Amino acid sequence: MEDFWVFALWALKTWLCLLIGLIMVPAMFGFSLGISEAYMNILVKTLEWATLNIQKVTDERTLKPSASNGLIQREDGSMEKELEELRSSRPKPLVGGDFALSDCFYFTRKGIESIVEDEVTQRFTSEELVSWNLLTRTNNDFQYISLKLTLVYGIGIFVRYCILAPLRITLAFIGLSWLVIGTSAVGLLPNWRMKFWLSEWVHVMCYRICARGLSATIRYHNRENKPQKGGICVANHTSPIDIVILCNDGCYAMVGQVHGGLIGVIQRAMVRSCPHVWFERAEMKDRHLVTKRLTDHVNDKEKLPILIFPEGTCVNNTSVMMFKKGSFEIGATIYPVAIKYDPNVGDAFWNSSKHSMLNYLLRMMTSWALVCNVWYLPVMHQQEGEDAVQFANRVKSAIARRGGLVDLQWDGGLKRSQPKVWFKEEQQKQYSSMVVGDDSSSHSD
Amino acid sequence: MGSRASTLLREEEIEEIKKETGFSHSQITRLYSRFTSLDKGENGTLSREDFQRIPELAINPLGDRIINAFFPEGEDQVNFRGFMRTLAHFRPIEDNEKSKNAAVSEPLNSRTNKLMFAFQLYDLDRDDKISRDELLQVLRMMVGVNISDEQLGSIADRTIQEADTNGDNSISFNEFIKVLEKVDVEQKMSIRFLH
Numbered sequence: 001m002e003d004f005w006v007f008a009l010w011a012l013k014t015w016l017c018l019l020i021g022l023i024m025v026p027a028m029f030g031f032s033l034g035i036s037e038a039y040m041n042i043l044v045k046t047l048e049w050a051t052l053n054i055q056k057v058t059d060e061r062t063l064k065p066s067a068s069n070g071l072i073q074r075e076d077g078s079m080e081k082e083l084e085e086l087r088s089s090r091p092k093p094l095v096g097g098d099f100a101l102s103d104c105f106y107f108t109r110k111g112i113e114s115i116v117e118d119e120v121t122q123r124f125t126s127e128e129l130v131s132w133n134l135l136t137r138t139n140n141d142f143q144y145i146s147l148k149l150t151l152v153y154g155i156g157i158f159v160r161y162c163i164l165a166p167l168r169i170t171l172a173f174i175g176l177s178w179l180v181i182g183t184s185a186v187g188l189l190p191n192w193r194m195k196f197w198l199s200e201w202v203h204v205m206c207y208r209i210c211a212r213g214l215s216a217t218i219r220y221h222n223r224e225n226k227p228q229k230g231g232i233c234v235a236n237h238t239s240p241i242d243i244v245i246l247c248n249d250g251c252y253a254m255v256g257q258v259h260g261g262l263i264g265v266i267q268r269a270m271v272r273s274c275p276h277v278w279f280e281r282a283e284m285k286d287r288h289l290v291t292k293r294l295t296d297h298v299n300d301k302e303k304l305p306i307l308i309f310p311e312g313t314c315v316n317n318t319s320v321m322m323f324k325k326g327s328f329e330i331g332a333t334i335y336p337v338a339i340k341y342d343p344n345v346g347d348a349f350w351n352s353s354k355h356s357m358l359n360y361l362l363r364m365m366t367s368w369a370l371v372c373n374v375w376y377l378p379v380m381h382q383q384e385g386e387d388a389v390q391f392a393n394r395v396k397s398a399i400a401r402r403g404g405l406v407d408l409q410w411d412g413g414l415k416r417s418q419p420k421v422w423f424k425e426e427q428q429k430q431y432s433s434m435v436v437g438d439d440s441s442s443h444s445d
Numbered sequence: 446m447g448s449r450a451s452t453l454l455r456e457e458e459i460e461e462i463k464k465e466t467g468f469s470h471s472q473i474t475r476l477y478s479r480f481t482s483l484d485k486g487e488n489g490t491l492s493r494e495d496f497q498r499i500p501e502l503a504i505n506p507l508g509d510r511i512i513n514a515f516f517p518e519g520e521d522q523v524n525f526r527g528f529m530r531t532l533a534h535f536r537p538i539e540d541n542e543k544s545k546n547a548a549v550s551e552p553l554n555s556r557t558n559k560l561m562f563a564f565q566l567y568d569l570d571r572d573d574k575i576s577r578d579e580l581l582q583v584l585r586m587m588v589g590v591n592i593s594d595e596q597l598g599s600i601a602d603r604t605i606q607e608a609d610t611n612g613d614n615s616i617s618f619n620e621f622i623k624v625l626e627k628v629d630v631e632q633k634m635s636i637r638f639l640h
Contacts, residue, residue: 085633114505115502116479
């Protein structure tokens with residue numbers, strides 16, 4: 001018995017030494033020993049090999065190649081054009097409104113198309129993959145293809161759950177506790193230059209440890225455009241991990257609501273060492289107060305750039321949804337950033353209506369890895385004669401183009417609420433003008 | 446998420462649906478995954494609320510009527526079979542289907558069935574007739590508040606007059622077919638399904 005405990009202690013010690021030597025120290029100073037690169041290389045090779053094998057087998061079984069995205073091809077004609085085509089077979093009446101029983105075909109087809117496939121709800125479920133990536137949580141569930149593949153799948157489970165997961169959980173734990181301890185300690189220092197420097201170092205180090213806890217491989221592009229102090233950094237939002245990804249390359253001031261529990265502890269610790277903008281729940285509703293505190297922060301050139309996700313909700317990383325105008329009203333310099341994850345090695349999207357935060361993190365830690373690209377886009381300013389909404393749209397389009405994402409007008413808030421009646425009324429108005437002609441006789445009502 | 450979609454749908458079921466609706470194997474499994482992702486209650490059926498949660502459908506002026514078409518009278522749940530049967534009306538008509546003997550059993554996506562679908566959008570009380578009142582109600586859904594009662598009334602009157610051949614002041618299905626005989630129903634009531 002005694003021997004067992006000695007051995008356990010020894011194992012734990014070695015484990016921690018290895019952890020500190022191989023991961024913590026490199027993370028502190030931001031260099032890499034090449035272990036994760038080697039792992040990524042093996043992973044990429046394995047997945048390529050698996051894809052090839054799957055294709056070989058499925059090609060034999062069915063004639064069709066693996067399914068591409070999209071279930072239907074939409075008819076994109078405008079209402080005017082479509083209705084004209086529908087009415088072409090009958091003469092236009094001379095008096096009274098123009099209506100044909102076939103007009104409903106247009107709305108019917110639109111409606112059915114949206115039932116089969118729509119632009120909004122699909123953005124809130126995981127992206128469909130073209131080929132199975134040997135994880136059981138994608139659109140392609142476990143499937144028996146060949147003995148070889150099943151073996152690799154089995155080894156994958158072992159590696160992911162028995163080796164990677166404990167390692168990653170330890171790392172995340174260390175990273176987060178370090179964040180709390182480190183920032184609290186730095187918070188005790190007087191406000192010297194040294195403090196800013198130390199605070200930044202502690203932050204970045206913790207995020208680097210956390211990123212390793214997710215086996216994140218992040219490629220930053222156009223670093224010359226990195227957000228500077230006194231500006232606002234806006235990015236598309238896929239999951240809370242976005243923050244870890246961005247903070248690996250520099251510090252940001254966060255904006256958000258004060259939470260309770262574990263997140264609350266971290267928030268309180270962080271705000272001690274450098275100024276973040278946390279709001280109480282009641283304060284969030286007061287738009288003026290929010291705007292004022294953001295403006296104050298931005299005007300202080302000593303303070304870190306603010307990081308904001310203007311979509312206001314997590315989207316599955318295939319598209320960018322409407323940007324809320326709030327952050328664009330302040331008139332600050334905007335630093336757009338596009339983040340694109342590689343869906344083949346792990347699904348980064350946080351489906352918050354389905355998984356709790358902890359559940360999500362565990363899923364991430366048992367995935368293969370996290371690979372993502374971050375593009376820093378050139379600075380953008382509000383142009384003359386452009387209102388906040390137009391400016392927000394312009395920034396959104398730029399991010400969508402750079403990240404290869406679909407640019408959508410829809411509000412991400414639709415995840416939880418119904419669309420505004422206004423949209424329906426717009427369509428009715430448009431249709432009415434086709435019925436009675438453009439001089440809209442609505443006044444007579 | 447629809448991740449386990451393909452496994453929960455049995456092969457025999459797919460075969461039956463294939464026979465009934467004409468959808469291909471891969472279309473059925475993909476539509477099943479769509480079905481499960483719409484099914485927020487996760488009970489294998491869709492309710493009207495599940496449909497209304499699709500924003501594009503919620504803002505469609507005829508959205509409620511279209512949703513209604515999925516539910517047989519008196520029911521408020523639709524299972525995957527029923528869901529597919531309704532969608533099948535919108536499959537394009539393929540060349541080999543045209544030549545088939547229609548007497549055997551008419552495919553769901555035939556011209557007549559497509560027209561029937563449209564007819565039922567107007568026929569609110571399902572009595573196989575479109576009355577002036579029903580037409581007015583559907584017209585109101587499409588135009589909103591933008592057209593006066595008076596003007597809408599005259600549009601309804603004229604439409605019924607044009608279609609009504611037996612003088613009962615309403616439109617029967619046969620009269621409906623006749624009015625729309627020159628319209629390219631096959632194309633306009635079809636959706637291009639891929640694969």
